[in-house]
Amino acid sequence: MTATRRTFLTAAGCAGLLGLGVTATTGESETTVSRDSYTIRSGTDQETTVFVTSASESGPTVMVVGGVHGNENGGYTAAEKVAQWDIARGTLVTIPKANAAAVEEDSRIADGGVDLNRQFPTGEEPETELARAIWGVVERFQPDTVIDLHESVGIYDGDMVGGVGQAIFSSWDDRAFSDARAAADYLNDNYVSRDGYDFTVDPFSSSSNEPTGLLTHKAARDTDAVAFLVEATSDDTALDTRVQWLTKITQQLVEEDVLTSSDGGSGGDGGDDGGDDGSDGNDGGDDGDNEQNEAPVARIRTTPSDTTGGALERGDTVTLDASPSSDGDGEIVEYMWDTDGDGSFEESGETAEMTLSTCGRYRVSLQVTDDKGATATDEAILSVK
Template identity: 50%
Template sequence: MPSNTGRRPFLAAVGGIALAGAGIAATSERANAAQADEKVTLLEGTEYETTGYVQTADADGPTVLVVGGLHGNEVAGYEAAANVSDMELERGRLVTVPRANATAIESGTRIGADGTDLNRQFPTDEEPSTELARALWGVVEEYEPDVVIDLHESQELYEGDVEDGVGQAIFHSRDVRAEEEAQEAAETLNEDYVDDSTYDFTVAPFSLPPSETPNMFVHKAARDTDATAFLAETVSDGPELSTRIHWHARVVRSLVWEELLTPGEGDPEDPDDGGDAPEEENEIPVARIETDPENAEETVFSKGETVNLDASASEDPDGEIVTYEWDVNGTNEFEEGDETAEVTLSFCGELPVALRVTDDEGATATEELVLSTV
């Protein structure tokens, strides 16, 4: 794939949007010897405001864009996009927009405050249909990604008909390279990370008209920019949230392995050039919440009852967990704590509680459950 200097001409000229005009502001976050980081704010000061992250390695290479949260009820996708947003790169550039549809995520629904499905606002060869869609497309136009990865969840498994469900599938743009990389990612997931073959990942190309779902983000990315594009789907029910997040993160790492995570030809770290081999990549931890009483998510409690939460079953495959953070108020704000926490159910309704763990290399994972009170 081309590098991010002297790369192929960018083709998304129709409906062109300048970065500032799209409601995007870029600010520098930090820089070190390995890579420079910056933040990108979309629609700052509005209810749709959300943050993107840009990681740029010293060594030149392709640009990859990872997007999550186009649908606010597909939690594993946006949590995984957040998890991979700060991974260390050997070369190239990684741009992530983990929580693209902030109002939909806040309400836990597919559709945001504007009443539209964000992933149906990207007609090919035309300007995106809504302000939020135009802002997200502005990121594409600004950073000109060579690879685009969009992370989602589906209620049902994909069995060849997108109308019946698309879970546990990696869909790809219609080119040989994309098909090969999607197949390799699926094989890696199925062999090393999927314990139950019911949830094995399958691979399929993007549908074509008239059977395709219209105006999807990755379709526009593939057709208007000639990027290699992927849409990854896990199921939304069955496997634990932490497992689904882990699967999504592994899909991303597999799809960008050659592009961003291995040295390019001639890089000083390339073993063929006599340098040291790159360090083995850090495994993402697994967050797990156990409850007392057991199966609390399946229980309806009375107001005033207390539920004890235990994160000791969480694990890190290649290190140790150093930080436990809890959100026991349903505010999406985490506070550092211990392996255990408790929740007193002081009102009637549903209360989402969440755990976030961080390993000794800085990788994070999240688990969430919902407690019900009458």
């Protein structure tokens, strides 16, 4: 199926599927994904869309929320990307712009000047119409995992005074803390290259301590959900970087729940590749007289060839070439590139070019698809000093 342990998710082929009762069968598995959507607070300035993606294979339900604070652009942009993901099993419920009026105003708050993320008291009814509508989504779908994506100006150092960025706050249970720790380690190892910007983890504060009335706190305490509040820092950090961080953390937190099927296959074009044994993701059952498809091999060749360790300078253009990729029992019919690291393969073609205007470490991904629908991925690092 795919060639790497952790793959990048793609929204390719999904943009036109949003709506009622639309289904899409993935190219690399028998999973059928249905997409649905509906609005809450219809007819008001708070009207916003709830997106529901359901896989044919039963499994957990994950709810991802963004835009609770309208000026935290990275949170709702990442949630919009998550809403487009294919999944392998279960249900993915997404509210990208929970506080649509505040998003429209590019303001932290709206709704009469109250902070939406203080309107969810534990053990009580939410305190505003919008909060009650959002909680109604929780009650309707009863998610096993709830993730709320946010941003902060500062970086968390344990006391919340200077900010809470670069932190994953989790509900009080071993699984949640372990998953948060693993996600933070993954991000720090692969996507965070700046000193002092590593992600840290911490459990939620107790119900008697400030801040109170948070959506994730209520989800964890009033339901059986595992909950995470994820904060990226906007301090001297580009929007696309914040979106990448939040998207990749979400991917790590939900991979075992909805991105990987019970037989180890992945949903659509993302999720776990089920190992490095070169299989195409099938369960190994008897296919009659049909031979099992051999997965393709993805390979990236760059010009210049040396792109790591700060070998590149600002303004350099790198050519990305997928022609070394191969398929032993067929042909490659599609080449897709993720050149901005946002988790979506948005550019097609056997070659692509990137002009690097800023210093830093860029991760580029290639996905190839063969004539039987199997895929493989490869990655390249471009480092600008």
